[in-house]
Structures are given as C-alpha cells and as structure tokens.
Amino acid sequence: MCGRFTLTTADYVSVGQALDADFTRSFAETYQPRFNVAPSDSHWIVCLEPEAPRPAIGLGTWGFPSSRGPMINARSETMHVRPTFRDAVWSGRCGVVTDGFLEWSGPKGARQPYWFHRPDDAPFVFAGLYRDDVNPDSGEVSRRFTVLTTRPNPLVAPHHDRMPVILDSRGSDAWLRWSPTARTPEAVNELRGLLEPVADQWLVSTPVSRRVSDVRNDDPECLEPVDPPTPPPEQQSLF
DNA sequence: CCAGACGTTGTT
DNA sequence: GTCTGG
DNA sequence: CCAGACGTTGTT
DNA sequence: GTCTGG
Numbered sequence: 001m002c003g004r005f006t007l008t009t010a011d012y013v014s015v016g017q018a019l020d021a022d023f024t025r026s027f028a029e030t031y032q033p034r035f036n037v038a039p040s041d042s043h044w045i046v047c048l049e050p051e052a053p054r055p056a057i058g059l060g061t062w063g064f065p066s067s068r069g070p071m072i073n074a075r076s077e078t079m080h081v082r083p084t085f086r087d088a089v090w091s092g093r094c095g096v097v098t099d100g101f102l103e104w105s106g107p108k109g110a111r112q113p114y115w116f117h118r119p120d121d122a123p124f125v126f127a128g129l130y131r132d133d134v135n136p137d138s139g140e141v142s143r144r145f146t147v148l149t150t151r152p153n154p155l156v157a158p159h160h161d162r163m164p165v166i167l168d169s170r171g172s173d174a175w176l177r178w179s180p181t182a183r184t185p186e187a188v189n190e191l192r193g194l195l196e197p198v199a200d201q202w203l204v205s206t207p208v209s210r211r212v213s214d215v216r217n218d219d220p221e222c223l224e225p226v227d228p229p230t231p232p233p234e235q236q237s238l239f
Numbered sequence: 240c241c242a243g244a245c246g247t248t249g250t251t
Numbered sequence: 252g253t254c255t256g257g
Numbered sequence: 258c259c260a261g262a263c264g265t266t267g268t269t
Numbered sequence: 270g271t272c273t274g275g
Binding site: 066067068071082083084086087 | 263
C-alpha cells in the first residue's frame, strides 16, 4: 500500500530532467519540495494528454472520490475490471512524481515510520491513474489520481503486503505511451507486465522521525534518520 | 497513511 | 469501534 | 466476526 | 481502504 510519500528534490529543473517531461510555468513557479504528501493533497503527476507529443507535469489531487472516501490506491492486478478504475486504464495512465514513500511498523501509538527511497534519493514515478471530474454546477474540472499497487518486494514485505508500482524511465515511457490496437485480455496482460514489484536493490529503507506521522508536518526534519527500533521488522520476518 | 475526536446529560 | 482532517 | 464488493452510462 | 450481508 502507499498512503504517504515524498518529493524532496530541491529544484524543479532536476525533477523535469529526471523524468524527461515538459512542464508548465506553474510547475516552475510553484514547485517546492515535499516531505509528507498525504491523501487528498494536491501533487504533481506526469500525463501524456491525447494529441500531445510529450508527457507533461501537472497538478492533481490524490484520491478518486467515492462513496467510501478517496480511493488513494488501486490494485494493478484488478484495475482493469474495477468499475472505479477501469476506464482510466485506457484513457488515464499517469506517473506520480515522487522520490520515496513511507510505511509504518509496530504497535499503534508507537508506530515507527520507514522511508523507502533510492540510494541517491533520485526522483522517479509511481504508476498511477488519473481522471478529470467535472463539477456539474460550477463546471470546474478537478483532476484526481490514484497510485497503483502490487505485491511487495523483499525489502517492503516485512512492513506491508502491498507496495506502490515503481517505474524507471523506460517503464514510465512504456506505461504512458502504451497504445493497444484492441481492448483484449492480451493487451491487458502486456500492460500488467510493466507493473511488477521493483527490483529489491532499487530502494533502501531508513527509519525516520515520528514527526512525519503527523500530516501537519512537512519539512526536512520529517525524514531525519533515527536509530532503528528493536526489533526492526526485517528481523521479525525471519520467523 | 496516521492522529485525534467521537455525545449527552444536566451541574463541584 | 468509526469518522474526519490533514 | 469474516468474506466479498466496491460504479456509471445509458439500452438487444 | 470501507461497507454490507450473512
């Protein structure tokens, strides 16, 4: 699962270069690093709009609205059959701009957050879906996105039974540009082949300050490394 | 995702 | 326990 | 408690 | 994730 993430990259130029995506003036003017992105927050996503030659970075709001609250994640295995998400599989694939995600372990009240990120803290994308909702009264359009999940790799497995789908630049390009000739099961299988757990060495995990547990905090101290608790989940999983 | 509040009776 | 706010 | 569904368009 | 049905 993925219920909190980050984009700590200091400047927008580095983000744009890493993703090889166009960006708008608003991205350049309003970008700022995030240390604690929470559900229903506004955040940057990469979309390849119909007719557009290249992917572009724009804003969306995290979570597809539903009667059961915002749907912040969608299972990649079933996204194509779920009524909430299936249309977006064909028309609303995106990348969610990030450089890490958080998972918590331990008893309630003493939850220890772990930050999963690249060894060099480079930005990347989660595979995501987006949808433009139109308010029938005001006519205003709000773009919503959700983060796709898959089974955990060995690094994440001790913490959770799901992890976000992570795409490298090749995977991201394939995900955004995928254009099947027909909506067949084979086409879906081809797409799902892009949505496997990321290689184990791709990420490292760091136990970080419990400051990040409070969504009102959004500063570098949120990700300050702390001594790992005893026993860390990695050791618990040996049994 | 986590943290924190959550309602009503009826007055130390 | 569930719901809300962030 | 667990298991299973979870929505919308618009008509064979 | 939450909600409903059994």
